[in-house]
Amino acid sequence: MKKITKISWTTTKWEIVVKTDDRRVAREFGVNIFPSLVYFRRRNPILYDGEFKDSEIVWRWIRAHDEVATWDLTDETFESRTDSFSPDEGTLDWFVMFYDSEESDCNAFVATWETVAHKLRGLVNVGKVDTSVSDDVTERFRIDDGQCPTFLLFHRGKMYRYNDPAKDPKGLTQFALSKFKDQRGHRVPEPPTALENLYEHIKEQILDALDDNQTLTVIGVGGLIGIVSLTLLFKAYKIRQQQNIDKKSI
Numbered sequence: 001m002k003k004i005t006k007i008s009w010t011t012t013k014w015e016i017v018v019k020t021d022d023r024r025v026a027r028e029f030g031v032n033i034f035p036s037l038v039y040f041r042r043r044n045p046i047l048y049d050g051e052f053k054d055s056e057i058v059w060r061w062i063r064a065h066d067e068v069a070t071w072d073l074t075d076e077t078f079e080s081r082t083d084s085f086s087p088d089e090g091t092l093d094w095f096v097m098f099y100d101s102e103e104s105d106c107n108a109f110v111a112t113w114e115t116v117a118h119k120l121r122g123l124v125n126v127g128k129v130d131t132s133v134s135d136d137v138t139e140r141f142r143i144d145d146g147q148c149p150t151f152l153l154f155h156r157g158k159m160y161r162y163n164d165p166a167k168d169p170k171g172l173t174q175f176a177l178s179k180f181k182d183q184r185g186h187r188v189p190e191p192p193t194a195l196e197n198l199y200e201h202i203k204e205q206i207l208d209a210l211d212d213n214q215t216l217t218v219i220g221v222g223g224l225i226g227i228v229s230l231t232l233l234f235k236a237y238k239i240r241q242q243q244n245i246d247k248k249s250i
Helices: 023-028 055-064 078-082 110-119 135-140 169-177 194-212 214-249
Strands: 002-008 014-019 038-041 044-047 071-073 094-099 125-130 150-155 158-161
Touching (some): 071 078, 094 110, 110 125, 110 169, 150 169
Parallel strands (some): 071 125, 094 125
Antiparallel strands (some): 002 014, 038 044, 094 150
């Protein structure tokens, strides 16, 4: 990778421009058309999808895309940020990419996804979930490791999966704005309850403790069994309660 020059377009901001003909680097950032431009903002890449005929157009694009538009969502923040299960009336939809940062081919879509986020800015909220660290959200939406990345649009309590093999900014943007209506939506799975979140937290704490101190094995296993039992009882109660509600509504 060769450094070309260092260019200033404001009195306080400098941009370092480099070029490379290394196909491995191109593949790492999802580049499959040449020439291409990837712009990094605080280590967050975005893929330029315009033409290179006019350098002024390119610089205007860079200035307009200085801010990162994609939300990073985790197990802890997903539902509080997106409100996917029961969104308020009039709130913006969410378009979320589930990807694995540890898989290079999957992680390569991050730059393209940021391009989509800027195209949808103000129209649809765009987020991404790293499945390698967010197990609960990944399990909740039944994300298949073999289909990476996975794109889900959340609209009025329902979710729609992007199935087009062409994962380009134009196709993804059109899907989020209107094309999703061509398919049947599925109800968004209910988010975990406070008790279930507590169970997961305590389970992780116990497992960490077991790794650190083998003498805690008996106590840890006993505590884990107790927590699982309470969770199952609570789930059974909720199912029975829902069945009673369904009977009354018939």
